[in-house]
Amino acid sequence: MTGVSALEPEFLGDSSAGAWVFNRDGSPMVRSEWWYHRATQLWFKVQRHTGTDQIVGVELARTNEESG
Amino acid sequence: MLKQSPIIGCFAHDKFQFAGVNGMRIATLSNTSSYLDQPTGDYVADLSAIPKRLVVGVEAPVWLAQQGIEAPSGLLQYHLIEDGTTVVKLHHQQYLLISGISIMTRLPLGSVFDLDEGRHGNVMVLDYECAEIAIGGPHLAVLLAEFCPMDFAAAPEGVWIATPMAHCEVSLQLNRTGKPACRVLCSPAEAQYLFEIIKDVIDQHDGAVLGFNDYVTIIVNGGVSQP
Amino acid sequence: MASRLPPQPGEWIDRGTSINFSFEGKGYRAFKGDVITSALLAADRLSIGRSFKYHRLRGVLSAANHDANLLVETTTRTNIRADIEHPEPGVSYRAVNTFGGLKRDAGSLLQLFSSVLPVGFYYKTFYRPRALFPIWEKLLRRFAGLGAVNTDAPIRRWSRRNRFCDVLVIGGGAAGLAAARTLAGRSLEVIVVDENPRLGGRLHYQGQGDPTALSVIAAAEESFGRDSGIEVLTAHFAAGFYADNSVPLVGPDGIIQVQAKCVIFATGLYEQPAVFRNNDLPGIMLASGVQRLVHRYAIAPFDSAVVLAGNREAYRVTLDLVQAGLNITTIVDMGDGSHGELRERVNGHGITVIPQATVISARARGGRLAAIRLRTETGKPEITCDGLLMSVGWAPAAGLAYQAGATMEFDETIGQLVPRELPSGLFVAGSLNGVFDDDALRADGEAAASDALKCLGLVSPDNLRPRRSIERHSHPYPIAAHSRGWDFVDFDEDVQVGDLRTAWREGFDSAELMKRYATVGMGPSQGKTANMNAQRILARLNETSVQAAGVTTSRPFTHPVPMGMLAGRRFRPRWRTPMHACHVARQADLMEAGTWLRPRSYTRKTPESAITDEYARVRHGVGIIDVSTLGKIELFGADALPLLEYAYTCSFTKLGTGMTRYIFMVDDTGTLVDDGVAARVSDDHFYVTATSSHAQAAVLKLQLYAVQLGLDVAVIDRTFRVGAINLAGPLSAQVLASLTGLDLSAQAFPYLGIRFCQLDGTPVRLLRVGFVGELGYEIHFPASYGPALWRALLNAGAAHDIRPFGVDAQRLLRLEKGHLIVGQDTDGTTNPYEAGLGWGVNLSKSRFVGRHSLKVLKTQTARKLVGFTCSEPEGRMIEECHLVIEGGVIAGRVTSVAYSPYCSEVIGLMMVDLALTRTGRELKVKLTDGGLAAVRVAKTPFYDPDNQRQHLHAQQTVNTAK
DSSP states (O other), rough: OOOOOOOOOOSSSSSSHHHHOOOOOSSSSSEEEEEEEETTTTTEEEEEETTTTTEEEEEOOGGEEEOO | OOOOOOOOOGSOOTTTEEEEEETTTEEHHHHHOOOSSTTSOOOEEEEEEEEEOESSSHHHHHHHHHTTTOOSSSSBBEEEEETOOOEEEEETEEEEOOOOOTTTTGGTTGGGGOOOOOEETTTTEEEOOOEEEEESSSSSSHHHHHHHOOOOOOOOBBBBBEEEEEEEEEEEEOOOOSOOEOOOOEHHHHHHHHHHHHHHHHTTTEHHHHHHHHHHHHHTTTTSSOO | OOOOOOOTTTOOOOOEEEEEETTTTTEEEETTTOOOOHHHHTTTTOOOOOOEEEEEOOOOSSSSSSSSSEEEEEESSSOOOEOOOOTTTTOOOEEEOOSTTTTTTTGGGGGGGGGGGOTTHHHTOOOGGGGGHHHHHHHHHHHHSSSOOOTTTTOOOEEEEEEEEEEEEEOOHHHHHHHHHHHTTTTTTTTEEEEESSTHHHHHHHHHTTTHHHHHHHHHHOOOOTTTEEEEEEEEEEEOOOOTEEEEEEEEEEEEEEEEEEEEOOOOOOOOOOOTHHHHHHHEEEEEHHHHHHHHHHOOOOOEEEEEETTHHHHHHHHHHTTTOOOOOEEEESOOOOOHHHHHHHTTTTTTTEEEEEEEEEEEEEEEEEEEEEEOSSSOOEEEEEEEEEEOEEEOOOOOOOOHOOOOEEEEEEEEEEEEEEOEEEEEOGGGGOOOSHHHHHHHHHHHHHHHHHHHHHOOOOOOOOOOOOOOOSSSBBBOOOTTTOOEETTTEEEEEEEEEEEETTTTSSHHHHHHHHOOTTTTTTTTTTHHHHHHHHHHHHHHHHHHHOOOOOOSSSOOHHHHHHHHOOOOBBBBTTTHHHHHTTOOEEETTTTEEEEEEEEOSOHHHHHHHHHHHHHHHHHEOOOOEEEEEEEESTHHHHHHHHHHOOOOOOOOTEEEEEEEOOOOTTEEEEEEEEEEEEETTEEEEEETTTTHHHHHHHHHHHHHOOOEEEEOOOOEEEEEEESSSSTTTHHHHHHHOSSSSTSOOOOTTEEEETTTTTEEEEOOOOOSSSSSSEEEEEEEEEHHHHEEEEEEEEGOOOEEEEEEHHHHHHTTTTTTTTTTTOOOTTOOTTTGGGGGGGTTTTEEEETTHHHHTTTTOEEEEEEEEOSGGGGOOOOOOOOOETTTTTEEEEEEEEEEEEEEEEEEEEEEEEEOSSSTTEEEEETSOOOOOEEEEEEEOOOOTOTTTTTTOOOOOOOOOO
């Protein structure tokens, strides 16, 4: 599952909020995405080229407990 | 009896005997199956009465160590401790304990499986309610291929397998040594649907549906090593 | 006339076993191993089908289902491929797409109207004249489609197995078998799949009875097996190519879903027909089709035949068939006929060769070919014959390779598209790769296998790829368009050359446009014997090269796949609550709510009175409802509170220990997505509920935020593992008191509190909530205790006449309180301010999901969710989603509506423009029949506006007995 929100950045002025929510650059390139594995309920950070659909990198997302 | 197996409704009243195992009412013995006389075919059995607990919290490994239980270090790793209990690191700060079958009816005092749900020290201990279904037999690989899209040959040792099965999310433990067998954990809500599918496929291979005690007898006879 | 030949070496039939079946009402006998087509031909039955559009008689073309001329059906199955299917004993088959049987198909009259049914005619019926379209629509629906579906046919669950392997070799011909041999004995899992019942492909039927060819095949059939690691799957075809090298193999018993590390495409070529007037008559066949009939099934499909030669293969085929005992009188050579030794041998058999000639038309008698007319250097002679073999060229069977991402280029030397580039892990071998002679095919297969081995990281010698053929195998333009038509390019769709010209003239001049306008390549054979000629015609019309004319996108499936096979075992999960068996035992009216099964009500009377009974029980006595479908999430850890503050809109600072509060969640556009209740058990332990439909999403979002923010918190999903029952009604506290020693007084257990205790021995959490507007307790418990607890509550409440109530009654109860349901009273655009929930948004919180959008939306509220009442009789006809009309325009919509026993009138909620929301304002709602109902805006709650009923009163004695 992709396309879930990234953390909202701090906005300068209200107008940029709408642009951030509704206008995203979709040009094909390697993008970072959040992927959810339903069977284990774990989130992963995935680098995928959105043009060729090739997975370039996968990393388990960690909580505070494991970041050490 | 206050508890009952999530799939007790899948066992016909005239074909099975029912009793309480660890406080849960469950099908224990098949009245009709000749499986035990000749344990060579495929079978499916209800193991939901096996006690399970979830130990939660950032201090869980420390707390478990104090109970004499070594916690796995990495996510989705698991191991067995001497009394047959399985310990899995299921999620961030969450550890699943599955009681060994041989000790479950005579749990030692102060066992984790005896604790009430709630806070204990600086961890939380929760009931892990689920249905547990055992599947085994010579056609296990073919049976699983009918409803599970996973390449089991590629699954490494010591890793807890979580995969879709007939569009449900399940966990499973594969028996790596000895006869082909596995144990499937699924949520109580999906259990009846999943069991009917497994039963359907087992029927096509002329397999047997067994009760909890039937299954214990099989492993006591050495057919399947635990888990 | 067609007949059975004496035994042929390597034939696929077993003459010792017979099978009786019937076709179009007549009985036929087949040998075991025969297909329907060959069994019918053995009895000289040449016409087996009727075409789609003009219902012209059709016969064998490819004898391998590379065309879709011959589809038959039985009473239980349809669209059966007669070239492939073995006839079953005692079964009656008939042709598809006929009106009154094959022989007297009334649809053949359509041929008389062909001039008013040009290409694209049915698009035009959509436009003018509009009045006639309903008539056209009925006609078109009647004539479209092929087989008929018998909706009473027994349901069959098909196997759909998963399978993994190292190498998948698609195609068991010369190259495929060579590749497999190279991969044998290497401890690899290899699958060789072939769509025919036996291995061999062209190696078998073009071998000229060559014993070495047959022995290669026999060796493969013997040696491949478990020990060599090679699994052979015949009678299975690779239906498509999907991500991660996933290829479904469709066979007679179901689908095997294969995922391979490497794939070798050895799928070969499709022979192409020539285009001329009446080229679809029974008796006109592809040369390879005849070879299949002769060598597989020992069928001679004609008495005397002519060969139309566009390549050198034609001569070899001629010699092969003559050797098998068939009578070929003439070769019509589209070239100069100089083929050296082959030409001499042909002449030696007494066969005339007419060079620089081509066939321009064919004539039928009695529904089959009787004569052909040629155009030669000198004139237009006619030749009598009942068989015409077309050997004019080939097109690659590259569908799967295209789907896998291969690019192809047109090789002018061979006259064929050949692969240029493939993604890694994928390889081609054999004639698909432009390699033709036997040694080269074998070498190409071995080389492809070597490449695959290297790709798997195994050591393998460098096998050189053989050079591609340097001979022309396909005639550049085997098309003789005829002014009077019936010169078919696509047999499936009855597309003629004139149709393509018309399409081009009307502006559909690219491959993709022409395909869709003329429907060329859109039939069941997906253009296997049509697309190449269409591409040639388009190139000529556009005056470009064949390469530039382009191909259309190749898509699954390679051959038609029955829907039942795709459904497989029909997995359709149904989630059951812990008390499901109790509801079934009470004969509850169960409904599907998402994936859940929930009781709508417990009475079998007419719906409204059933709901009213259950409703009344809760308002005046006590009832229980199974609410186990709610999402339930446990949060434990030092950062549990920060996670909640980030995920939800409200502030939690005032939430005390042992208390709950109503919460809701928005997405980053500020749209309401979920609501529920949060309970503070302790400073590091919270228990949260969510709506049934958003439960899984709520869990994954909380887990996502936990990792995104790097929080120290465990998020535990308990939705399926914890059951919940809502005990509601003025007598609910008395029922509870008999089951627990917990102090239930208002001081000890206030409204919105949460308590932990035991009910009759079951460990539970109690939440005092007010969704239905009465004194009530939501009881949460571990799932396996559910049925016992349900029974205990019913027993404890028996003295108070407790009854279970269902979802319908619950919805009425909450509507009287004006409580909204997220997803019903809100939609994908509703924000909290519109829903009257602005009080639950705390913008002074520095950071939470949706904050930035909500800040903007707060100032832009243009509509509002309000209550309404209707005392008119038409009010009973108001339904959800009926529109509010004001001044002739849409001003809002009804989101919930029901007849309220308490108010004795229809009540509901509606989302309307802000200007219309003054209490008492009259509005109009448009009903289904177009009439208007008058409603009035009303304040909510409709029932108990001071919320007194939710509180514990003195008369509801709470004793701590038991």
